[in-house]
Amino acid sequence: MKRLTTLIxxxxxxxxxxxLVFSFCAxxxxxKFGLRAMPIVIIIKLFGYLVCISYQYFFxxxxxxxxxxxxxxxxxxxxxxxxxxxxxxxxxxxIILIPFYALTHLKG
Amino acid sequence: MPSHxxxxxxxxxxxxxxxxxxxxxxxxxxxxxxxLLGRNGCGKSSLLRIIFGSLNCSYRYVSxxxxxxxxxxxxxxxxxxxxxxxxxxxxxxxxxxxPFVDPLLxxxxxxxxxxxxxxxxxxxxxxxxxxxxxxxxxxxCSHADFILLDxxxxxxxxxxxxxxxxxxxxxxxxxxxxxxxxxYYNVLDVSDRIILLDxxxxxxxxxxxxxxxxxxxxxx
Numbered sequence: 234m235k236r237l238t239t240l241i242x243x244x245x246x247x248x249x250x251x252x253l254v255f256s257f258c259a260x261x262x263x264x265k266f267g268l269r270a271m272p273i274v275i276i277i278k279l280f281g282y283l284v285c286i287s288y289q290y291f292f293x294x295x296x297x298x299x300x301x302x303x304x305x306x307x308x309x310x311x312x313x314x315x316x317x318x319x320x321x322x323x324x325x326x327x328i329i330l331i332p333f334y335a336l337t338h339l340k341g
Numbered sequence: 342m343p344s345h346x347x348x349x350x351x352x353x354x355x356x357x358x359x360x361x362x363x364x365x366x367x368x369x370x371x372x373x374x375x376x377l378l379g380r381n382g383c384g385k386s387s388l389l390r391i392i393f394g395s396l397n398c399s400y401r402y403v404s405x406x407x408x409x410x411x412x413x414x415x416x417x418x419x420x421x422x423x424x425x426x427x428x429x430x431x432x433x434x435x436x437x438x439x440p441f442v443d444p445l446l447x448x449x450x451x452x453x454x455x456x457x458x459x460x461x462x463x464x465x466x467x468x469x470x471x472x473x474x475x476x477x478x479x480x481x482c483s484h485a486d487f488i489l490l491d492x493x494x495x496x497x498x499x500x501x502x503x504x505x506x507x508x509x510x511x512x513x514x515x516x517x518x519x520x521x522x523x524x525y526y527n528v529l530d531v532s533d534r535i536i537l538l539d540x541x542x543x544x545x546x547x548x549x550x551x552x553x554x555x556x557x558x559x560x561x
Contacts, residue, residue: 235440243437295425299427299428303440
């Protein structure tokens with residue numbers, strides 16, 4: 234399990250900031266438009282994943298062989314990091330949105 | 342240590358209607374080093390990538406101990422050293438090696454200068470030769486039962502090539518190794534048996550004279 238976790242973090246590392254930028258864009262939409270913005274949020278996140286795959290494909294596709302030699306296909310690695318990213322996005326949204334909504338509620 | 346046998350049969354590969362591989366039979370057991378020779382563009386690297394599972398073709402049968410393998414790399418059965426560099430950039434080498442190297446071979450791996458001297462560096466800080474040595478070492482010491490080495494002697498000095506041959510022979514005590522390189526003398530030196538890839542077909546080579554007969558060498 235530790236081995237798999239390490240490999241996932243290695244794979245996620247160069248894509249972390251790209252995903253973070255798209256996550257903040259999505260959270261900004263949620264703050265501005267509330268839950269009505271959910272379809273846009275989904276589109277933003279999906280577009281972020283497309284950017285990640287393109288970035289990896291054009292700049293470090295050769296490193297797929299590192300993960301394959303560790304017994305894991307590129308498709309599986311993408312599945313793992315996108316699940317990890319969704320969990321991070323939910324966590325980040327919760328941390329940012331709950332105080333924001335609470336503050337708005339208190340202000341009346 | 343249980344013995345395993347890798348078998349590759351009936352591989353068919355075409356590019357733009359041109360048949361690259363058509364009559365292939367190759368087998369390798371653990372404890373054995375098989376040398377694969379052939380001219381430029383004859384399909385050596387393609388064959389290794391097909392065995393590994395990273396290249397699709399019209400038809401292939403790859404098995405270990407009679408069990409068909411869809412992708413050679415699944416469950417760490419086969420490892421492959423590609424011609425290009427494959428280690429991800431920006432990560433310390435010891436961090437890359439830890440999840441990759443077989444724990445049973447870790448002590449031996451750590452003793453190797455290619456790792457010992459550069460473990461706290463990233464791949465960008467190594468020269469081409471140092472990186473090639475390290476990548477080859479990591480593949481040899483990986484979890485896999487079968488190791489495919491595509492041009493392991495390229496970009497390294499003769500002394501380093503001699504060290505690598507010793508390492509490959511050590512590795513072959515427990516694993517099966519298929520090695521290909523244009524430095525045929527190194528391949529002949531390290532291999533127990535030679536297969537020549539000629540016109541998309543595999544041919545067994547019994548002596549160096551066969552390489553002249555099949556026009557791989559102009560003379561000995």
